Amino acid sequence: MKIVVLGHYGSFAGRDGACSGYVIQTDKSTILVDCGNGILSRLQRYCRIEDLDAIVVSHLHDDHIGDLRILRYAVETKQAFKQFDGRVKVFMPQSPAAIAKEIRQPAVFDTEYIYDGLAVEIKGLSLRFALMEHSIESYAISIEEGSKRVVYTADTVYNEKLVAFSQNADLLISEATFADLSSLAISVPHMDALQAGLIARRAGVKQLLLTHFWYEENIKECVKAAKQNFSNVSAADEFKEYIV
Ligand SMILES: [Zn+2]
Numbered sequence: 293m294k295i296v297v298l299g300h301y302g303s304f305a306g307r308d309g310a311c312s313g314y315v316i317q318t319d320k321s322t323i324l325v326d327c328g329n330g331i332l333s334r335l336q337r338y339c340r341i342e343d344l345d346a347i348v349v350s351h352l353h354d355d356h357i358g359d360l361r362i363l364r365y366a367v368e369t370k371q372a373f374k375q376f377d378g379r380v381k382v383f384m385p386q387s388p389a390a391i392a393k394e395i396r397q398p399a400v401f402d403t404e405y406i407y408d409g410l411a412v413e414i415k416g417l418s419l420r421f422a423l424m425e426h427s428i429e430s431y432a433i434s435i436e437e438g439s440k441r442v443v444y445t446a447d448t449v450y451n452e453k454l455v456a457f458s459q460n461a462d463l464l465i466s467e468a469t470f471a472d473l474s475s476l477a478i479s480v481p482h483m484d485a486l487q488a489g490l491i492a493r494r495a496g497v498k499q500l501l502l503t504h505f506w507y508e509e510n511i512k513e514c515v516k517a518a519k520q521n522f523s524n525v526s527a528a529d530e531f532k533e534y535i536v
Pocket of ligand 1: 312353355504
């Protein structure tokens with residue numbers, strides 16, 4: 293499995309960056325996990341919209357779906373120009389209902405709602421979803437091909453279910469919005485790099501990739517913090533490819 297990081301920012305992108313979006317590619321399939329702002333133009337380095345087997349959305353915050361709106365317009369335009377006569381398969385949560393309703397355009401997207409425990413097959417990829425703890429409905433996603441497994445935490449606070457869900461993953465892609473949450477004056481529904489490292493250690497994963505950074509966070513400090521709990525850790529680099 294090849295994983296390409298298209299964007300590694302949370303909330304909004306820092307200068308020249310993009311928010312959440314990951315291409316997962318195998319010999320048989322190409323899926324996009326999350327479609328935050330800045331992702332559509334970068335996606336086209338790797339595949340055409342019409343060649344995507346599915347888009348999988350972890351939750352309906354704009355840093356994870358911002359470019360789904362312009363992608364919808366792109367599909368409508370391609371359809372009008374007779375360049376594409378299909379629809380794009382989208383897996384997404386069903387709340388907040390008003391946002392779900394806005395995205396769910398049957399002429400463009402073949403939408404399927406995800407729920408806790410859902411398992412789906414997409415051309416040789418086995419996906420499973422686990423409901424996390426965030427300010428809205430948000431799912432961690434397990435992506436498996438043969439004996440290899442990648443787990444993406446999406447946005448969540450630290451929780452025991454995530455430790456169990458990540459057990460023995462080859463790669464854990466974890467949000468680490470800040471290096472250390474205790475330095476913040478407010479409480480946020482996210483994890484820090486220390487917690488990401490702790491989950492990686494407790495779950496016995498092989499490799500940890502930190503992502504979803506606050507735009508002015510020092511990413512090197514995030515890696516340093518995670519290393520206090522887990523050694524095989526790096527920060528997700530935009531456009532970098534990771535193989536498991
Ligand atoms: Zn986010």
